[in-house]
Amino acid sequence: MNIPRLRRRCLAGTSAVALLITAAACSATDDEASVVVPSPAAKAAGLCRDLHEQLPEKIEGLGRTDPGPKSEMTAGWGDPAIILRCGVPRPPEMIDPSYAKDNGVRVNGVAWLLQKRDDGSYTFTTGARLAYVEVTLPKERTGDGLGPLTDFAAPVKKTIPKGIA
Numbered sequence: 001m002n003i004p005r006l007r008r009r010c011l012a013g014t015s016a017v018a019l020l021i022t023a024a025a026c027s028a029t030d031d032e033a034s035v036v037v038p039s040p041a042a043k044a045a046g047l048c049r050d051l052h053e054q055l056p057e058k059i060e061g062l063g064r065t066d067p068g069p070k071s072e073m074t075a076g077w078g079d080p081a082i083i084l085r086c087g088v089p090r091p092p093e094m095i096d097p098s099y100a101k102d103n104g105v106r107v108n109g110v111a112w113l114l115q116k117r118d119d120g121s122y123t124f125t126t127g128a129r130l131a132y133v134e135v136t137l138p139k140e141r142t143g144d145g146l147g148p149l150t151d152f153a154a155p156v157k158k159t160i161p162k163g164i165a
Helices: 001-026 042-054 095-104 137-143 148-160
Strands: 074-077 082-086 104-107 110-118 122-126 133-137
Touching: 042 148, 074 110, 095 104, 104 148, 110 148, 133 148
Parallel strands: none
Antiparallel strands: 074 082, 082 133, 104 110, 110 122, 122 133
């Protein structure tokens, strides 16, 4: 009579282990890109949602791999990912006209402020638009120069009007 009780305990233990394994398998991997999601004012958030709908499925041949947490304010392509964040605050360097002049680029009608990071990556932030859009190129993707920005120009021009945010 003790054998059936023992068998039930083993089956219950097996079910618990299976549940834990399943939960672990469904969780995010450590390799998934993660970003801080901007929280812009309502007007900029609306523009960012419009931009999100217009973003291409591929950038420089890299497929879409949006970072976590999922948001209409962020998008990503490739691994390591090119990351776009919309609705970011204006970079303080943008206020300095000489810095902006020396570190600004224009790609297909969109002005970008270029900032090189200590880790070898680059961050580009749109200027003179009603919402600031930031694109980060990881060190491994900087060999393509400004190529990725050409893929962002049309959607930015279409959805984020010129002006000062």
